[in-house]
Amino acid sequence: MECGCAIENLLKKNFSLLSFQEKLELVQVGRPTPKLPNMTCVSKCRGRSFSRHFQSSNYDEKSWLCGCSLINKLFCWPCLLFTTSKERGVWTSGYSDLNHLATAMNKHQLTQAHINSVVSLKTFGNTRIEFSLDEQQKIATTRHNQQVSENRKILERLIDCVCFLGTQELAFRGNDESQSSNNKGNYKELLNLLAKYDNKLERHLTTATTFTGTSSSIQNELINAVASVISDCIEEEINKSSFISVMLDETTDIGKKSQLSLVFRYVDGNGLPRERFYKFWDLSADRSAAAISNKIINIIKMKNWGDKLVAQTYDGAAVMASDLNGTQAKVRENFPQAAFIHCNAHVLNLVLSQSVNFISEVKIFFTTLSGMSSFFSHSSKRTHLLDDIVRRRLPTAAPTRWNYTSRMVNTVWAHYNDLINLFEEMIEDPDNWASDAVEARGFRHFLGEFNTKAEIRLKRGETAEEHKIRYRGIYCKVIDTIYNQMK
Incomplete structure (x- = not known):
């Protein structure tokens, strides 16, 4: 068939720039195979000149060979259509050396670029690239949605851990959160515990590379997100x-x-x-x-x-x-x-505090009780002894909550004898409690004042034990009475 300037047009406008319909028509028409009568080549051998002419039989031997009568050169039809700009060579710009034509054709058809172009020409039009891309996009979208669904399930577990620790008022992070640490903090340890019974969470923690949900920044973001949701709920209630x-x-x-x-x-x-x-x-x-x-x-x-x-x-x-x-x-x-x-709590505290401050004996009483509570709370060794003998820790008085003070007085009253035994043990064992014996003696003397005052202030018809019990609980009864009336 005649060329019809198809090759010349391809040299001006690359095949990849054509529309799909134009590409399809060009491929269906096929390669141009003109006779090229003007394509000759003169060579000399031993002083004699020889003229070589292009033979149309070469088209039959090489199914990829094509020519252009206007340019008067030979081309590789698949490479002309499908090779990239980096792979282009003499067979896409035009070949005219008839002296080495056979060698050049055999060498070219073995190149990787030529083989890829032939495959592209054979498969062109069988499957539209748009359809392939669309199908791949559907597959990618499906996989993405599945991954998003899995990530949301993992995120639900992370949020539940944040809400649990917040509800229980527990700290999130530990001092050492490295992989070799025995205690990585409550947040990580809770996730590891859940992972033992949750295959999805375990797989996520062991395989995730970009988002595991355990870093300190992610923990803070989750806390802020939960706080934001709670704030929105509060604001919605306030708006109504x-x-x-x-x-x-x-x-x-x-x-x-x-x-x-x-x-x-x-x-x-x-x-x-x-x-x-x-x-x-x-x-x-x-x-x-x-x-x-x-x-x-x-x-x-x-x-x-x-x-x-x-x-x-x-x-x-x-x-x-x-x-x-x-x-x-x-x-x-x-x-x-x-x-x-x-604030009512502050009012109650001010009334009671100012009242007892005018009674020196009562003021000393509460100051000593507060000191007794601090005496145990500031030492783990003393706290351990308190747990062994009294089996109850002394509450700490709050400066703005009088009911905390009342609770402390009630505790001392209920465990009066156990506290005396505790202080006597510390006094009688100076080897282990040398630095604490002086304070222990003072607290023992303070508790023993009940017995002394009971003997001095005995009322007629009242035994010493009855007076001791009455005197021991007088502060608690007065405080509880005032507190209950003001609630």
Whole structure:
């Protein structure tokens, strides 16, 4: 067949740039095989000249050979169509050396580029590349969705671990979370425990390379995500409520940071009062009334709860309760309906504390009890002895919770004899308790004062034992009576 400038057009516009329909038509027409009568080559041998002419029989011998009568050169039809720019050579730009034609054709058809082009020509049109890509995309999408589903199931387990540790108020991380550590922290150890009974989680922890969910940054992100969801639920309940109040209290954590906790109190849709912790603020840099009030005011304004805020309650510290420049005064400047109510727990503590401070004997009594509690809590050795003999630890008095003090007094009263035996054992064993014997003697003398005063203050008709029991419990009874009346 005649060329019809097909090869010349391919040299101007690469086959890969044609549309699929144009490619298909070109492949179906097939290779051009013109006779090329003007293609000759002159050679000399032993002083004589020879002329070589192109023979059309070469097309039959090589099914890939084609020619162009306009350019008067030979080409490789598969390579002309399918070779890349890096693989192109003399058979895609035009071959005209008839003296070495046979050798050049045999050498070319053995090249890898030629073989790949022949395969591409044979398979072209059997399967549309668009269809193949579409099928591969469907397979890739299915695998991706399956992986996403598996990851979500793993993420559910990670979130459950975060919620469990948060509910139980347990620390997440340990001091050494390396692979060789015996205690990698509660979070990792809990995941390892669950993995023993969960094949999916075990496979994830052992095979995951990019996301295992155990790094400290991932733990923090999960904690923040859970906190965000909880905050959203609280905000949704508050949005449905008609009135809200805020409660604030500041304390110093173990890291010596001053933390301000914010609690909202409101009535939910079922008419039940709710108290929800909302968030912490770090006030280490600035603990002034302006800084505290700004945080509350910004939250209320940002959430558009200003019309709902009807009450605020804090302790009696000047920075919180002052009518002039305290937090409550600054909040009322922005929300006049937010009445200030002194914290009841602090009020109770102030009443009882101020009352007992005017009675020297009672003041010494409670100070000694607090010292007794600290005496045991500051030493693991003393605590161990307390557990062995008394089998009950002494509560620590809280500065703002009088019921903690009452609990401490009741504990000492209930285990009076055991505590005396404990202190006597420490006094009689100076080899093991040399540094503690002096304090133990003081606490033993303090508890023994009950017996001395019982003998001095015996009432007519009352035995020493009856008076000792009455005197021993007098503080507890008075405290419990006042506390129950003020609850």
